[in-house]
Amino acid sequence: MKTWRVLLLGFGTVGQGVAERLRDGAAELAAVGLDVRVVGVVDPALGSIARAAGLDPGRLLEMMAQEGSLRAYPDTTPVAGGTEAIESIEADIVFEMTPTNLVDGGPGLHHVRSALDAGRHVATTNKGPVALAWAELSELARARGVQLRCEGTVMSGTPLLNVFEGGLVGAGVHSVRGILNGTCNFILSRMEEGLEYDEALAEAQQLGYAETNPSGDVEGWDAAAKVAILGNIVLGGALTLSDVAREGIVGIGKGDVRGAAEQGTRLRLVGSVRTVNGAVVEPKVGVEELPFDDPLAAVRGPGNLLTFDTEALGPVSIAGPGAGRAATGHALIADLLAIHRQVGL
Amino acid sequence: MKTWRVLLLGFGTVGQGVAERLRDGAAELAAVGLDVRVVGVVDPALGSIARAAGLDPGRLLEMMAQEGSLRAYPDTTPVAGGTEAIESIEADIVFEMTPTNLVDGGPGLHHVRSALDAGRHVATTNKGPVALAWAELSELARARGVQLRCEGTVMSGTPLLNVFEGGLVGAGVHSVRGILNGTCNFILSRMEEGLEYDEALAEAQQLGYAETNPSGDVEGWDAAAKVAILGNIVLGGALTLSDVAREGIVGIGKGDVRGAAEQGTRLRLVGSVRTVNGAVVEPKVGVEELPFDDPLAAVRGPGNLLTFDTEALGPVSIAGPGAGRAATGHALIADLLAIHRQVGL
Secondary structure, eight states: OEEEEEEEEOOSHHHHHHHHHHHHHHHHHHHTTEEEEEEEEEOTTTOOEEEEEEEOHHHHHHHHHHHSOSTTOTTOEEOOOHHHHHHHSOOSEEEEOSOOOTTTOHHHHHHHHHHHHTTOEEEEOOHHHHHHHHHHHHHHHHHHTOOEEOGGGSSTTSSSHHHIIIIITTSOEEEEEEEOOHHHHHHHHHHHTTOOHHHHHHHHHHTTSSOSSTHHHHTSHHHHHHHHHHHHHTTOOOOOGGGSEEOOSTTOOHHHHHHHHHTTEEEEEEEEEEEETTEEEEEEEEEEEEETTSTTTTOOTTOEEEEEEETTTEEEEEEEOSOOHHHHHHHHHHHHHHHHHHHOO | OEEEEEEEEOOSHHHHHHHHHHHHHHHHHHHTTEEEEEEEEEETTTEEEEEEEEEOHHHHHHHHHHHSOSTTOTTOEEOOOHHHHHHHSOOSEEEEOSOOOTTTOHHHHHHHHHHHHTTOEEEEOOHHHHHHHHHHHHHHHHHHTOOEEOGGGSSTTSSSHHHIIIIITTSOEEEEEEEOOHHHHHHHHHHHTTOOHHHHHHHHHHTTSSOSSTHHHHTSHHHHHHHHHHHHHTTOOOOOGGGSEEOOSTTOOHHHHHHHHHTTEEEEEEEEEEEETTEEEEEEEEEEEEETTSTTTTOOTTOEEEEEEETTTEEEEEEEOSOOHHHHHHHHHHHHHHHHHHHOO
């Protein structure tokens, strides 16, 4: 049994999802030799606390449910913020779960850089650092002898980056292509059922699929960040977000959706990137007209699906959730487990 | 770079698929630190040869194409058979690729047992040993400090067992359910298009999907073996083939298929197994009537699809080939890579 001391940066939906998985999945993790000890939680809104002896995941969730804050957790030391926590708390791995900022990476980029520099492994669900600064960060991780993993940045905890690494290296993957944004797919699916764009968007917002400001989703930024991440990790590229040709679903009307249906096709926002002679080319996100029997056309509502095209196996597809508290929380556990298998035995 | 000395037992379709992947994927494997050296090939029909300095995969394939035999490969030592090869050839891992025997495991079971006992890692595509003797063999592997892996026994090289291990441990997988036999699925798909059972079977045989004696597929034995394997590896059971309730597609007529279609359903041969309170229960294979929008109903022709039901992620599905030379050959490379990551660094 190896104890992994984990520092959680962010205790919103994803951080609470991690706590939930640690509470419910402890026995399953112990069975593969993993003892996870949360030694600190940093969240500017909810409280930032450290405890070397460990914070109980179930207790953290109870405090959130009862008090909406972590500040009163007994026997803890208050922490000023993420950077101080990275420097002062003895952790083996940092889970970076602050909100994605695709403009300059925001605090998340600073956290990931500081944590790697301090010799901590990092698992992140934050698309910003990975989509904007992969080349720099992966080089820094290599130089410090630690790992940077990001399963949760694409399709939440659906195994994808780990599938590639665990099962498709050597299979000659030459392209990836998928439905990568559940919000857009939900809106397009509802439009097929007769709603106008504005009605479908309002429903997506009501259900919590879309933000009040939906531009990150509907303008294709989120999917484009994921394409950059896939191009880097699966195909070995050095893409940043600005390399990805990007088109969203804004401006698609009910008439477009109906017209496609009359042609026996469905409109889908598809992200893709491929290699030609070893070079990573044509990273893009755009609306495509797909025949009904295309596996991507069959994805309805907020689901996600990614297809790897490979030399040895032909197409291999993975379908799973694109979001969700426990689903994204699981991503960080999967990353920790992957690191454990490589360095912790 | 670590050199892995590999002994190939069997050089039929799967063995040649391995050679193909080693020839075409060498650069990709070198990039992750893997140098694979084939130190012996044993095939009673095609020749059994050893060469400590390594046999060139491309050359092995050329000899098969030109002479239909490996016996004239220069500078090699002849070997008597699998057991002698396991004992006399210094290999780090044995690829066991002899034909599946679901009655008593046949030579494959003997090979796997001998190789593990001799302290060799084993990767196998042979369902017999894993479906009939998993409890014994996995204990033997543990006792000798080596690994037994079998990605290729289910859905050929489609990442599946490696996905579970690499991405779904800790996610609370509580059931697996899938289309596990491409031959049966091809026959049922063709019957939906109007063929009689006998016509569809004849076509499957003509295309090489079904054997001259098709009972292993159409009576559900093949799918049942895969259910036992999934129950053991994914759910931690100790099943053998005889624990699996088994029904095939023999006796299904065009009328049944048409009747299902009139109800808005499709007939599919489905394999499944699940856990209840930690116990592995209800391993079974049978014909089910599925609504059109069930992901399993959407699988046409010889494709395979498996769904993991999980606590953290809900359903996660993987679709890919169920057979094929390069696809199955890749499975052994994926197993080797998984072992390399755990023990070889």
